[in-house]
């Protein structure tokens with residue numbers, strides 16, 4: 001079988017994109033998806049995303065981690081999928097699409113960056129040394145000293161596989177504050193089982209967690225990730241975080257055909 005694909009990246013979080021509007025892709029073939037994402041035997045990516053038809057919205061997003069398993073929402077992947085949908089002329093500047101965590105609205109801004117509305121957050125677990133919340137995917141957020149030299153892969157795996165999160169696990173974000181409305185983070189991603197250069201749901205979780213902890217009063221937060229810069233904005237309504245938007249670049253890298 002020959003598969004036409006496009007490769008995109010959003011602040012270094014990279015994805016294989018496949019147009020599956022004619023439903024040709026073997027969606028349960030975990031080994032194939034894992035191989036397509038493999039950096040030595042395949043195309044190489046943190047995840048694979050299918051763009052599919054949806055009766056009610058512009059398209060459906062189906063997301064797989066690089067381990068080949070379908071997973072929860074991917075913020076950077078969602079932004080990249082919007083750029084892919086625009087390249088395919090499925091949308092123009094605005095999109096409504098459905099993903100595993102519900103309906104999303106996105107806009108392609110004048111500078112080409114993509115702003116993606118994320119799910120509202122109404123539950124935040126605050127503990128002495130970490131915060132846990134779900135921004136479409138589960139995120140453990142913890143502040144550390146010396147983020148630059150932090151052992152994200154090993155410390156992240158320790159928390160991801162700990163009894164705290166059981167079999168489903170969690171993504172893990174390590175954070176340091178740069179200024180009132182500016183943070184840096186590094187993320188260990190479950191399903192990749194390594195640090196990635198960026199995680200959109202992780203950046204969103206970090207911005208909300210820092211606000212919930214009182215580290216910032218800002219509702220528009222700038223985040224430095226290993227692969228670039230993201231912005232997160234939100235409205236606080238009582239205990240809920242609503243109108244949550246993740247903004248940043250989503251870039252076409254290359255396209256091709258792979259024989260499997």
Ligand SMILES: N[C@@H](CCC[C@H](N)C(=O)O)C(=O)O
Nearest residue numbers: 071074075076137199200201
């Ligand atoms: N890279 C993603 C998060 C993808 C999902 C995550 N690995 C999980 O399985 O929870 C992002 O940009 O949000």
